[in-house]
Amino acid sequence: MSDTTTANTIAQTDSSTWNKGWLRGLENPKYLQHMLLVPVLIFFIVWNVIPLFWLVGLSFYKYVLVTGEPLKFVGLHNFFEIFNSFEIWHALSNTFLFVILGAGTQTFLGVILGFTFWGSKDLPGRRIALTLIFTPMIMAPLATGSFFKLIYDPVFGILNFFIKGVFGVTIDFLGSSAWAFPAVLIVDTWMWTPFMMMMTLAALGSVPKAELEAAEVENLSWYQRLVHVVLPHGKFILMLGILLRTIDSFKSMDIIFTMTRGGPGNATELIGITLYRQAFNAFTMGQASALAIISLLIAISFTSIYLHVLKKKEAAA
Amino acid sequence: MSSRNRKNGYKRSLYHFLLWVISILFFSPIVWMIICSFKTREQIITIPPKWLFIPSFQNYLDLFDMFNFSKELMNSIFMSLSAVMIAVVVSFLAAYSFSRFKPKGTDLIMFMLLSMRMVPAAAVVVPIYLLYAASGWKGTYPGMILFYAMFSIPFSVWILKGFIDGVSERFDETALANGGSRMHIIFKLVMPQVKPGLIAAFIFNIIFVWNEFLFNYIIGGKKTATVPVGLAQGFSAGMAIQWDFIATLTAFYSIPLIIFIFFFQKYLLVGMTFGTVRGEV
Numbered sequence: 383m384s385d386t387t388t389a390n391t392i393a394q395t396d397s398s399t400w401n402k403g404w405l406r407g408l409e410n411p412k413y414l415q416h417m418l419l420v421p422v423l424i425f426f427i428v429w430n431v432i433p434l435f436w437l438v439g440l441s442f443y444k445y446v447l448v449t450g451e452p453l454k455f456v457g458l459h460n461f462f463e464i465f466n467s468f469e470i471w472h473a474l475s476n477t478f479l480f481v482i483l484g485a486g487t488q489t490f491l492g493v494i495l496g497f498t499f500w501g502s503k504d505l506p507g508r509r510i511a512l513t514l515i516f517t518p519m520i521m522a523p524l525a526t527g528s529f530f531k532l533i534y535d536p537v538f539g540i541l542n543f544f545i546k547g548v549f550g551v552t553i554d555f556l557g558s559s560a561w562a563f564p565a566v567l568i569v570d571t572w573m574w575t576p577f578m579m580m581m582t583l584a585a586l587g588s589v590p591k592a593e594l595e596a597a598e599v600e601n602l603s604w605y606q607r608l609v610h611v612v613l614p615h616g617k618f619i620l621m622l623g624i625l626l627r628t629i630d631s632f633k634s635m636d637i638i639f640t641m642t643r644g645g646p647g648n649a650t651e652l653i654g655i656t657l658y659r660q661a662f663n664a665f666t667m668g669q670a671s672a673l674a675i676i677s678l679l680i681a682i683s684f685t686s687i688y689l690h691v692l693k694k695k696e697a698a699a
Numbered sequence: 700m701s702s703r704n705r706k707n708g709y710k711r712s713l714y715h716f717l718l719w720v721i722s723i724l725f726f727s728p729i730v731w732m733i734i735c736s737f738k739t740r741e742q743i744i745t746i747p748p749k750w751l752f753i754p755s756f757q758n759y760l761d762l763f764d765m766f767n768f769s770k771e772l773m774n775s776i777f778m779s780l781s782a783v784m785i786a787v788v789v790s791f792l793a794a795y796s797f798s799r800f801k802p803k804g805t806d807l808i809m810f811m812l813l814s815m816r817m818v819p820a821a822a823v824v825v826p827i828y829l830l831y832a833a834s835g836w837k838g839t840y841p842g843m844i845l846f847y848a849m850f851s852i853p854f855s856v857w858i859l860k861g862f863i864d865g866v867s868e869r870f871d872e873t874a875l876a877n878g879g880s881r882m883h884i885i886f887k888l889v890m891p892q893v894k895p896g897l898i899a900a901f902i903f904n905i906i907f908v909w910n911e912f913l914f915n916y917i918i919g920g921k922k923t924a925t926v927p928v929g930l931a932q933g934f935s936a937g938m939a940i941q942w943d944f945i946a947t948l949t950a951f952y953s954i955p956l957i958i959f960i961f962f963f964q965k966y967l968l969v970g971m972t973f974g975t976v977r978g979e980v
Contacts, residue, residue, distance in 0.1 A: 409880060409881055411800060411881075414796075414800070414881055415796045415799075415800035415802045416796075416802065418792040418793060418795055418796035419792075419793050419796050419797075419802065421789040421792065421793070422789055422790065422792070422793035422852060422856065425789065425845075425848065425849045425852055426808070426811075426812070426849075426852075428849075429827065429845075429846065429849040430811070430815060430849075432830070433826030433827055433829075433830055434826070436826045436829060436830065437825065437826040440826075440829075495721065498717070498718070498721070499718060502714075502715075502718055504711075505715050505718055505719075506715065507719075509961065509964060510961070511718060511719055511722040512722070512964060512980070513957065513960050513961045513964065514722040514723060514725060514726035515721070515722050515725045515726070516960050516964070516967060517725075517726060517729060517953075517956070517957055517960060518725060518728075518729075519971075520906055520910075520956050520959070520960055521729075521910070521949075521953050521956060522909070522910035522912070522927050522949075522952060522953070522956075523910065523912070524910070524912045524927040524930055524931060525910075525927070525930065525948075525949035525952060525953060526949075528930060528934070528945050528949055529728065529731075529732040529735075529945065529946060529949050530728070531940075532732075532735070532743075532942055532945070532946065533728060533731065537744070537746070538743070538744040538745070538746050540731060540748055543746055543747060543748060572725070572728065575725075576725065577971060580967065580968060580971070580980050581968075581972075581976070583979075583980045584968050584976055584978045584979070584980055587978045587979045587980070588978055619976055619978075622972065622975065622976055623972075623976075626971075626972065629817045632819070633817070633818070633819040633820060635819065635820055635821060635913060636912050636913060639912075639913070639931075640931065640934065653819065654819040654820065654821045654822075655821075657819065657821040657822055657825070658821040658913075661821065661824075661825045661828070662828075662917060667825065667829065670825050671825060671826070673822070674818075674821070674822035674823075674825050674826075675822075677818060677819050677822045678814075678818050678822055681814055681817040681818040681819070681822075682814045682817075684817055685810065685813050685814045685817050686810075688813075688817075689810065689813070692975055
């Protein structure tokens with residue numbers, strides 16, 4: 383009822399201000415709905431649609447930016463070359479390994495931490511504690527990469543100081559092809575475990591209190607509670623979390639760019655790095671465009687899955 | 700009874716202690732970085748590490764003496780604020796239209812917007828680079844700000860549409876029936892009610908632009924370089940890495956973010972999930 387009153391008073395006080403001149407034309411919802419979209423559509427067309435067409439067009443051409451050679455139509459050659467390139471398959475398999483191991487570990491640890499923090503509402507200084515935990519995921523990836531380079535340093539890094547103290551050896555984490563990949567993965571895990579913990583907390587928070595209390599009364603075992611009470615409500619948010627993490631780690635770039643630039647050799651080469659190298663080191667724009675289109679298709683399929691789960695979640699709620 | 704309470708209280712303290720240990724453990728790399736920022740260059744690369752030393756603010760003073768840094772910091776602040784301001788206003792209007800009128804193609808555009816954000820940055824930047832190089836927008840402020848605004852739009856539209864959907868249409872209908880105009884329904888009735896959404900969109904886009912590196916590195920120029928770009932150039936300069944400078948810069952640059960997370964913690968969830976998940980953490 384108070385909604386109505388507020389709306390009434392505001393409507394009466396200054397309905398005259400807007401209702402004159404050209405603004406009157408905007409009142410017709412038929413036009414208004416499109417007028418409101420115009421600014422976003424301009425952005426969308428200039429920065430997304432036109433570049434997309436350009437990208438698709440270029441992917442059929444051989445186009446090397448710096449040589450001054452004219453564009454040469456090569457049909458699907460760029461795509462064939464990608465499918466035949468050992469380098470790209472290697473980068474792709476590295477990327478999938480990075481995604482599966484990274485997102486997997488982060489989900490595992492994040493769920494454990496989420497359950498640990500479940501019911502910590504009375505923790506003294508909870509807000510500060512959570513700020514400490516959540517900070518890694520909002521730091522600039524470039525900054526994170528930089529100071530982990532210092533931590534990992536074989537000569538004066540703090541980590542090697544401890545390792546030397548315990549095992550008596552020094553590990554050149556970012557400089558050896560055996561260690562570089564796990565080392566980068568560890569930093570990624572440090573950054574994103576808090577995210578999965580947050581999603582777990584949100585998932586647990588979506589379980590109705592009444593059902594938890596009922597489970598308490600019925601004296602269900604923790605396993606029964608998990609399967610019959612917690613999971614049915616919490617699984618959607620958790621799945622959305624895992625999907626977002628998958629998508630995000632698929633596009634990881636900045637961290638690796640600072641820490642290893644894909645090296646040593648191609649030990650930490652991910653698809654984003656390959657794409658960057660093709661476009662801005664080799665300037666083979668045609669091939670880079672083809673690769674960009676492939677990653678675009680992968681991203682679109684991830685998005686569809688994400689929205690599918692989201693719809694299911696909303697249907698269940 | 701009282702002994703059981705005491706036992707529970709003891710357990711509870713132990714549990715709280717554990718939670719704090721976990722929190723501090725997560726933060727410890729950042730603590731190390733902050734400690735390093737108060738050391739001299741020689742102290743940073745001393746092994747075994749010096750645990751006790753006289754902290755010095757000299758690094759921070761030196762940071763501001765560097766001409767590039769102050770300029771890059773101003774760029775970071777100026778570009779993130781202006782880009783996000785544009786994006787949030789524009790997105791709010793569009794989100795209102797999507798939420799209330801559901802024009803044809805709403806689902807498709809929402810889908811395309813979200814996909815945009817799921818694509819690896821290097822794939823997005825290839826055509827934009829060609830576009831900017833051809834049109835002369837590369838390395839200009841309008842070029843960078845509009846690009847960042849564009850990149851903040853998908854996120855803002857998604858967040859704001861979710862929030863506007865949550866405002867009952869009865870508000871709009873009542874106001875319309877009483878002769879209120881659409882414009883003031885949008886700005887005076889709906890806007891105040893989605894303030895949390897506006898804050899979340901604002902904060903998280905600012906964080907994004909603040910942290911962004913690759914786009915600026917490629918389609919920006921010397922004039923528009925932000926702090927992360929300066930940091931990356933510090934690495935590739937080929938000289939010995941100046942760790943004191945890097946520790947100080949990263950510590951300083953992260954302070955606003957840590958403050959954000961402290962004050963806007965309840966928006967973190969909605970912000971990290973494009974507004975698709977809401978709730979308590």
